[in-house]
Amino acid sequence: MDSMVTTKGQVVIPSRLRHKYGIKNGTKVHFYDDEKTGEIRIVPITPEVIEKNFGFLGTKGKLLKALMEEKKLEREI
Numbered sequence: 001m002d003s004m005v006t007t008k009g010q011v012v013i014p015s016r017l018r019h020k021y022g023i024k025n026g027t028k029v030h031f032y033d034d035e036k037t038g039e040i041r042i043v044p045i046t047p048e049v050i051e052k053n054f055g056f057l058g059t060k061g062k063l064l065k066a067l068m069e070e071k072k073l074e075r076e077i
Contacts (some may be wrong), residue, residue, distance in 0.1 A: 001014045001016075001017065013042070019042050021046070022044065022046045022048060023044045023046070026074070026075070027044050027045070027046060028040070028044070028045040028071075029042050029044050029045065030042060030044075030045055040045045045067075046069070047071075047072075051064075
């Protein structure tokens with residue numbers, strides 16, 4: 001799938017991928033710059049992604065709880 005970059009540097013994520021990965025209006029995404037391959041990866045920060053990586057940092061859930069609280073506050077804004 002292809003997409004064009006606008007003059008403002010914006011890119012439209014195709015609807016099929018938005019639905020597949022649970023990307024909705026207001027969903028934060030993280031950009032990974034892989035200098036070795038010259039690729040940019042976009043990873044949505046959704047509850048599913050957070051849950052999948054639970055325990056990765058060995059914080060015993062403290063980081064997950066903080067991230068979920070932050071996301072809750074963002075939704076209220």
